[in-house]
Every structure is written in structure tokens, then in C-alpha cells.
Amino acid sequence: MKKILIKSLLIVFVANLITGCSFKSDDLIELKPKLNNLTKRANSAIKRRGIEVSNVNEYLATKNPILMESFKDYDLKIKYENEVTVVLVCKDEKALYEDLSCDLKIDNDYSSKNVACAFRVKKINCED
Secondary structure, eight states, X not given: OHHHHHHHHHHHHHHHHHHHHHHHHHHHHHHHHHHHHHHHHXXXXXXTXXXXXXXXXXXXXXXXXXXXXXXXXXXXXXXXXXXEEEEEEEETTEEEEEEETTSSSOSEEOTTSOOBSSOOOOSOOSOO
């Protein structure tokens, strides 16, 4: 009886480990389409509403709380250069995604890499 209990607990423990790891990657997959929306809204706040870059996170939290709820566990950095808005998503001081406002794709996916939370796109130009 004791062996069965120990084996059962071991199986439950291993299953929890596997499930826990899969939730993390699923969260990141679900974040991608929301990031495109966030970048578009950040760009609109800067270009159309005249919101200062340093105030965009606060503005979006007020105007788009449902969208921003998806990013509550992440660090968001925004910059605006050459009429392009760049959104950087980080967690635990590590970069995950970097997205430019001029296209519909996630421009850089760092989620499987171990890179510091910093903007990496050096030449911000969407005409190429």
C-alpha cells in the first residue's frame, strides 16, 4: 500500500512539472497576437493622441485595461524613433519580444534565448 501511494505521488509530481512548463510556453504563444495589438495602440497613442513615450504605459492601462491585463506580469518598454514605435516585452530582466509598429509580425523573438532586457533593433526603419 505504501509503495502504491509513493508511486502515485511521484506520478502527480511529474505531471505537475510537465503541466507547469507547458503553461509558460502557452502563455508566450498567446501573448504574440496581443503584442501586435499593443504595439498598434502604443503607436496610435504617440502619433494621434500626442502622448509622451514615458506616459504610454499609463495611458494604455487607463484606456485599454483588458489588453494591458495580459501584460501585467511583464516589463514593457516603449520607444519612438524615425516615426516608428518599438515595444519591448521582458520578464525577469530577460528580453522576450521586440515589435515594430510598421508591420504585422513580431520582429524579434528572444523567448528561447537568454538575452538582457534591452532594445536590440539598431536601425529602426520600416522602409526596407
